[in-house]
Amino acid sequence: MVLVLVEQAAGQLAEPSAQALTLARGLAGGESLDAVLIGEGDGLAAQLGRHAVDTLHAAAVDGSYAPAAWAAAVVELAGRLSPTALVAAGTEVGNEVLAHVAARLDLPFAANCIEASAGDGARVTRTRWGGSLLEEARVRGALAVLSVQPHAVAVVEVDAGDAAIERFTPALAEADLAARIVEHVPAPSGGVSLVDAKVVVSGGRGVGSAQGFAIVEELAGLLGGAVGCSRVVTSAGWRPHTDQVGQTGTKISPELYIPCGISGATQHIAGCRGAKRILAVNADPEAPIFASADYAVIGDLHEVLPAISAEIRNVRGT
Numbered sequence: 650m651v652l653v654l655v656e657q658a659a660g661q662l663a664e665p666s667a668q669a670l671t672l673a674r675g676l677a678g679g680e681s682l683d684a685v686l687i688g689e690g691d692g693l694a695a696q697l698g699r700h701a702v703d704t705l706h707a708a709a710v711d712g713s714y715a716p717a718a719w720a721a722a723v724v725e726l727a728g729r730l731s732p733t734a735l736v737a738a739g740t741e742v743g744n745e746v747l748a749h750v751a752a753r754l755d756l757p758f759a760a761n762c763i764e765a766s767a768g769d770g771a772r773v774t775r776t777r778w779g780g781s782l783l784e785e786a787r788v789r790g791a792l793a794v795l796s797v798q799p800h801a802v803a804v805v806e807v808d809a810g811d812a813a814i815e816r817f818t819p820a821l822a823e824a825d826l827a828a829r830i831v832e833h834v835p836a837p838s839g840g841v842s843l844v845d846a847k848v849v850v851s852g853g854r855g856v857g858s859a860q861g862f863a864i865v866e867e868l869a870g871l872l873g874g875a876v877g878c879s880r881v882v883t884s885a886g887w888r889p890h891t892d893q894v895g896q897t898g899t900k901i902s903p904e905l906y907i908p909c910g911i912s913g914a915t916q917h918i919a920g921c922r923g924a925k926r927i928l929a930v931n932a933d934p935e936a937p938i939f940a941s942a943d944y945a946v947i948g949d950l951h952e953v954l955p956a957i958s959a960e961i962r963n964v965r966g967t
């Protein structure tokens with residue numbers, strides 16, 4: 650049997666969990682597929698049925714997200730069910746919980762898989778180095794622990810009946826609840842979000858200062874887009890981390906991405922690979938960003954950006 654840790658949002662199966670279920674179903678082959686959820690799971694029976702899940706095991710864990718407690722619940726259930734593979738979505742939560750699970754069971758953990766097949770453990774293809782490298786690996790052991798790279802597997806549903814729901818209350822130690830979320834602080838947002846924006850204008854070290862972002866904000870505003878930045882910028886404290894595009898920031902896929910004064914390090918490109926078009930503004934004609942760009946403007950961004958904004962205003966007559 651293959652067991653999948655699923656996540657929900659407002660009573661709906663989270664999309665990355667649906668993707669993980671599709672990959673897990675292929676991995677299960679003729680074996681059965683069960684799911685585990687931390688929480689109630691009411692209303693998920695039909696949704697999970699469409700992914701051929703036999704039984705949803707709903708763990709009663711009081712309070713908010715606590716990675717060690719969630720892992721304890723999954724480990725307890727895995728001990729009872731003896732699955733051949735344990736799969737989760739490669740989200741922040743999925744990867745963190747499975748890392749705890751693997752550590753508790755002294756097993757390897759293959760994160761961010763995009764393909765998996767059974768055979769002497771599991772054979773997987775997974776993304777490394779922020780998506781710039783695909784690794785083929787064999788995960789040995791009685792239990793293969795893997796997470797599924799979000800948005801890499803197309804969801805396929807099947808025509809099957811509702812999943813059964815079985816509730817259980819895992820035995821938790823006090824230490825399992827030592828690290829937990831105690832407060833949610835909404836990120837400050839000024840309109841359109843980075844993830845949803847059709848246009849993103851980003852600034853890097855070349856912008857020079859926090860105040861320098863005024864011209865980046867102006868252009869983003871005129872294009873109805875969002876402002877992003879590189880890690881140098883967040884490290885310098887010019888912008889909040891929520892604005893960072895890249896491997897350790899937000900992964901974006903706008904229609905148009907305009908990186909300004911950004912060199913184009915692989916860790917930055919990892920976050921904007923999904924952009925349909927890239928228009929790079931950089932003073933250095935040799936800047937690596939141009940290798941990823943569809944359009945290049947070679948020049949000082951402090952002159953180029955105001956000129957573009959002025960031209961937009963001019964054309965619009967505003």
Ligand SMILES: Cc1cc2nc3c(=O)[nH]c(=O)nc-3n(C[C@H](O)[C@H](O)[C@H](O)COP(=O)(O)OP(=O)(O)OC[C@H]3O[C@@H](n4cnc5c(N)ncnc54)[C@H](O)[C@@H]3O)c2cc1C
Nearest residue numbers: 853854855879880895896897898910911912916917932950
């Ligand atoms: C594990 C790890 C994770 C990382 N994650 C991320 C991440 O998520 N996102 C990220 O961005 N980085 C990330 N980095 C950092 C990354 O390697 C680079 O250091 C960073 O992206 C560089 O930022 P930058 O392009 O703004 O600065 P620089 O590399 O210093 O480039 C500045 C650019 O600005 C140009 N420039 C200067 N002045 C002007 C001007 N007046 N007009 C026009 N152009 C000008 C220069 O020609 C240069 O190309 C990560 C690094 C590591 C090791």
